[in-house]
Amino acid sequence: MTGTNPTCPLCGDSRHRFAFSERGFDLVQCDACELFYIVPFPMAHDQYKTVANYDYDELAIVSPSRHYASSQHFCDEFLPVIRQHLVGARAVLDVGCGTGYLLERLGQLDPRLIRVGLELNASRAAYAQTKANCEIRQEPVESYQTATRFDAILLMNVLSHVPSFDALFNSLYSLLSDRGVVLLKVGEMTSRVKRSAVYDWAIPDHIHFLGMTTIQRICDKYGFRIVYHERRPVSKDIFSAYKFRSQGRSRLRNALKRSILAVPFALRLLARAYDAVHGKAFYSSFVAIGKQPSRPAMHGASPNS
Numbered sequence: 001m002t003g004t005n006p007t008c009p010l011c012g013d014s015r016h017r018f019a020f021s022e023r024g025f026d027l028v029q030c031d032a033c034e035l036f037y038i039v040p041f042p043m044a045h046d047q048y049k050t051v052a053n054y055d056y057d058e059l060a061i062v063s064p065s066r067h068y069a070s071s072q073h074f075c076d077e078f079l080p081v082i083r084q085h086l087v088g089a090r091a092v093l094d095v096g097c098g099t100g101y102l103l104e105r106l107g108q109l110d111p112r113l114i115r116v117g118l119e120l121n122a123s124r125a126a127y128a129q130t131k132a133n134c135e136i137r138q139e140p141v142e143s144y145q146t147a148t149r150f151d152a153i154l155l156m157n158v159l160s161h162v163p164s165f166d167a168l169f170n171s172l173y174s175l176l177s178d179r180g181v182v183l184l185k186v187g188e189m190t191s192r193v194k195r196s197a198v199y200d201w202a203i204p205d206h207i208h209f210l211g212m213t214t215i216q217r218i219c220d221k222y223g224f225r226i227v228y229h230e231r232r233p234v235s236k237d238i239f240s241a242y243k244f245r246s247q248g249r250s251r252l253r254n255a256l257k258r259s260i261l262a263v264p265f266a267l268r269l270l271a272r273a274y275d276a277v278h279g280k281a282f283y284s285s286f287v288a289i290g291k292q293p294s295r296p297a298m299h300g301a302s303p304n305s
């Protein structure tokens with residue numbers, strides 16, 4: 001258990017419950033807003049320094065070219081839902097754009113679309129520049145300033161890395177056009193979630209995860225409203241063909257993935273077995289949030305205000 005008395009990085013409440021530990025960090029859940037967060041919680045400066053120089057040694061994916069190849073599977077799976085929210089969009093911002101495949105695809109689909117990518121990791125940002133053929137900046141969204149107002153801002157599996165909710169969501173509000181949407185791909189989980197639900201939580205690279213009501217709390221606090229919310233059982237992600245087609249660093253795991261893909265219905269059976277143990281505790285969600293017609297007072301300091 002925690003020796004200190006942590007406060008929630010979203011709502012500031014200190015009441016919490018212990019979930020589990022990984023790599024010497026506790027994961028706790030806030031009683032008030034249901035956010036899961038790690039203890040000790042990193043300072044903003046430290047977290048982004050880590051990401052900028054991270055060589056992804058601990059993860060299955062090492063080189064930018066391999067990351068690019070595996071993002072293709074991910075994007076092809078999720079492009080239809082992303083495109084639904086891009087109808088009529090003139091400008092799109094991809095926060096944590098990685099090696100740039102999504103921006104590249106969006107540019108092919110609509111050559112007039114203004115596209116900007118933000119990527120903190122130096123080698124991925126450089127790679128994205130060669131692929132996406134648009135502006136890629138190695139800069140946190142919290143300090144990004146521009147006259148452009150974006151009709152869509154994408155955060156695909158990014159939120160769990162972001163240390164300051166105030167700085168992030170105030171910045172997103174400033175960068176978003178009045179009718180625009182912030183589209184998030186995020187995990188959402190209930191208090192019943194078990195550590196064994198995921199092979200590796202990638203803590204402390206991931207520093208928090210949403211509870212089931214947390215996104216509504218975020219909207220209320222920062223002046224947004226939910227315009228689209230799709231929850232899929234996380235087993236659909238874990239045992240999806242797109243994940244199994246992505247080749248990682250371990251040759252053994254790659255071979256295992258290939259052999260599972262070769263067996264008809266294997267993924268479906270694995271997903272069913274997984275759901276029997278972990279079902280209805282952990283979701284992979286797409287959430288689109290837009291601006292409320294009138295916004296509550298600003299919370300925290302915003303670099304764009």
Ligand SMILES: [Zn+2]
Nearest residue numbers: 008011030033
């Ligand atoms: Zn909280």
